[in-house]
Amino acid sequence: MKIIRQPAVMMAWAKEQAKSGRSISLVPTMGFFHEGHLSLMRRAGQLADQVVVSLFVNPTQFGPQEDLAAYPRNFQQDCAMAAEAGVAVLFAPEATEMYPAGFNTTVTVGTELTGQLCGASRPGHFAGVATVVCKLFSIVRPELAVFGEKDWQQLAVIRRMTADLNLGVEIVAHPIVREADGLAMSSRNTYLAPSQREAALCLSRALALARTLAAAGERSAERLTAALRDFIHSFPETAVDYISFVQQDSLQEVAEIDEETVLALAVKIGGRVRLIDNGKVLA
Amino acid sequence: MKIIRQPAVMMAWAKEQAKSGRSISLVPTMGFFHEGHLSLMRRAGQLADQVVVSLFVNPTQFGPQEDLAAYPRNFQQDCAMAAEAGVAVLFAPEATEMYPAGFNTTVTVGTELTGQLCGASRPGHFAGVATVVCKLFSIVRPELAVFGEKDWQQLAVIRRMTADLNLGVEIVAHPIVREADGLAMSSRNTYLAPSQREAALCLSRALALARTLAAAGERSAERLTAALRDFIHSFPETAVDYISFVQQDSLQEVAEIDEETVLALAVKIGGRVRLIDNGKVLA
Numbered sequence: 001m002k003i004i005r006q007p008a009v010m011m012a013w014a015k016e017q018a019k020s021g022r023s024i025s026l027v028p029t030m031g032f033f034h035e036g037h038l039s040l041m042r043r044a045g046q047l048a049d050q051v052v053v054s055l056f057v058n059p060t061q062f063g064p065q066e067d068l069a070a071y072p073r074n075f076q077q078d079c080a081m082a083a084e085a086g087v088a089v090l091f092a093p094e095a096t097e098m099y100p101a102g103f104n105t106t107v108t109v110g111t112e113l114t115g116q117l118c119g120a121s122r123p124g125h126f127a128g129v130a131t132v133v134c135k136l137f138s139i140v141r142p143e144l145a146v147f148g149e150k151d152w153q154q155l156a157v158i159r160r161m162t163a164d165l166n167l168g169v170e171i172v173a174h175p176i177v178r179e180a181d182g183l184a185m186s187s188r189n190t191y192l193a194p195s196q197r198e199a200a201l202c203l204s205r206a207l208a209l210a211r212t213l214a215a216a217g218e219r220s221a222e223r224l225t226a227a228l229r230d231f232i233h234s235f236p237e238t239a240v241d242y243i244s245f246v247q248q249d250s251l252q253e254v255a256e257i258d259e260e261t262v263l264a265l266a267v268k269i270g271g272r273v274r275l276i277d278n279g280k281v282l283a
Numbered sequence: 284m285k286i287i288r289q290p291a292v293m294m295a296w297a298k299e300q301a302k303s304g305r306s307i308s309l310v311p312t313m314g315f316f317h318e319g320h321l322s323l324m325r326r327a328g329q330l331a332d333q334v335v336v337s338l339f340v341n342p343t344q345f346g347p348q349e350d351l352a353a354y355p356r357n358f359q360q361d362c363a364m365a366a367e368a369g370v371a372v373l374f375a376p377e378a379t380e381m382y383p384a385g386f387n388t389t390v391t392v393g394t395e396l397t398g399q400l401c402g403a404s405r406p407g408h409f410a411g412v413a414t415v416v417c418k419l420f421s422i423v424r425p426e427l428a429v430f431g432e433k434d435w436q437q438l439a440v441i442r443r444m445t446a447d448l449n450l451g452v453e454i455v456a457h458p459i460v461r462e463a464d465g466l467a468m469s470s471r472n473t474y475l476a477p478s479q480r481e482a483a484l485c486l487s488r489a490l491a492l493a494r495t496l497a498a499a500g501e502r503s504a505e506r507l508t509a510a511l512r513d514f515i516h517s518f519p520e521t522a523v524d525y526i527s528f529v530q531q532d533s534l535q536e537v538a539e540i541d542e543e544t545v546l547a548l549a550v551k552i553g554g555r556v557r558l559i560d561n562g563k564v565l566a
Contacts, residue, residue, distance in 0.1 A: 011451060105447035106391050
């Protein structure tokens with residue numbers, strides 16, 4: 001596996017592949033790989049000749065009060081895991097290479113998709129995501145890119161941006177990978193103390209509860225939200241950031257749930273670790 | 284010459300060229316071609332195998348009080364002129380193809396480059412320009428794109444955006460083409476009544492005056508600006524929008540002019556026709 005640090009070197013490599021008729025799939029990541037990332041890489045490998053994984057803890061998508069400095073990193077282990085997963089290139093640029101002096105351009109997706117859910121509590125987050133993904137697509141020129149469904153809103157924002165800017169990259173959504181007990185895999189799970197790890201099950205269990213209530217006939221987003229809020233707050237050290245029933249593509253809140261509704265959850269555990277989860281309720 | 288209306292068809296054509304190893308140069312225009320456009324097309328033809336000219340009167344770069352509806356159009360004549368200039372493809376999409384329902388993405392360059400000069404009196408203009416040029420670059424995938432220096436600020440904004448988003452397109456600047464009497468060529472010159480056509484010479488003559496004063500030793504932007512303002516207002520029906528001495532790349536105002544200083548001018552003629560011009564003062 002090749003490790004590339006410079007955008008210009010990455011672009012040159014990608015051009016070589018294009019000349020040789022080899023297709024590229026991209027998996028954008030912030031590193032600290034777990035089974036969720038590896039499943040994205042394996043999926044990418046099934047869909048194109050060469051897999052490029054970007055590893056970049058993108059500063060512009062973190063707010064000033066967020067966990068940029070603390071975000072978990074383990075470059076050596078990430079390299080070993082990516083190589084094992086059959087990745088051709090790990091593209092790991094420095095922030096100064098991605099945002100050199102004078103950098104001054106932002107890609108934004110409108111508030112219809114970015115004003116709610118994570119966008120409400122993380123202003124600027126999705127502009128940071130859209131801008132860096134636009135850059136990565138330009139640098140790597142992949143035919144397709146694989147993103148995890150855990151970040152459902154991110155997926156919707158990237159789909160929108162990719163279509164709107166004619167980037168010509170197919171966006172592939174990959175299902176959430178979970179721990180045996182149901183917790184959605186996340187690099188941020190490493191922040192959890194053992195007691196908090198227990199409490200973190202409130203998210204996947206709230207999803208399960210919503211499905212049970214929906215299967216029993218409940219369709220009111222308002223009543224479901226109230227039930228889930230009580231349920232989540234019955235776990236220690238939990239504070240709901242949002243419980244939203246949204247239309248899967250538009251991310252607009254719905255009053256009555258149906259087959260196209262996604263339940264999106266964000267919960268703070270121990271006042272510090274913000275976890276998200278989502279899923280369809282009727283499927 | 285091929286005329287293409289659909290972005291997807293344009294992308295497919297561009298991919299074919301890439302496969303065949305033929306390079307593409309792009310000239311983005313709003314049509315109603317004059318010698319200025321033709322000189323860009325000929326330059327583009329010298330620099331790549333295939334010239335693509337986009338003809339799109341981009342609604343998002345016009346303000347609500349501006350001349351979008353009135354902007355001059357002559358598609359048949361434009362086709363004939365482009366074909367004559369050796370253009371391979373005229374890409375002329377409808378606005379509904381460029382901005383389909385649900386379109387929701389904007390590319391912005393920060394106010395260091397977009398807050399002054401034309402950006403001050405045309406809010407949103409450069410976001411419209413940056414977004415559409417980003418789209419055109421993605422659709423046409425050119426190796427280089429040729430822009431006229433008449434729109435000096437536009438050129439700076441596009442250079443910035445292209446570098447920042449790693450678009451991999453070389454930006455080629457082409458000198459202003461002028462009428463015999465010095466007026467910078469512009470599709471908007473057709474708005475001018477005969478008496479106003481005379482008055483429109485105030486811009487190129489103000490540039491000449493600045494050069495004369497600078498050659499005589501004047502270096503103060505403030506004094507030069509005052510002299511030029513009086514000079515321009517000595518022409519009938521003129522109102523200065525701005526007279527600015529700026530550093531050529533950063534577009535930051537300078538107090539003392541030097542070899543890197545560009546004089547940028549915008550003047551309204553007859554309260555309706557806004558013309559621009561620019562040039563180095565010491566060269």
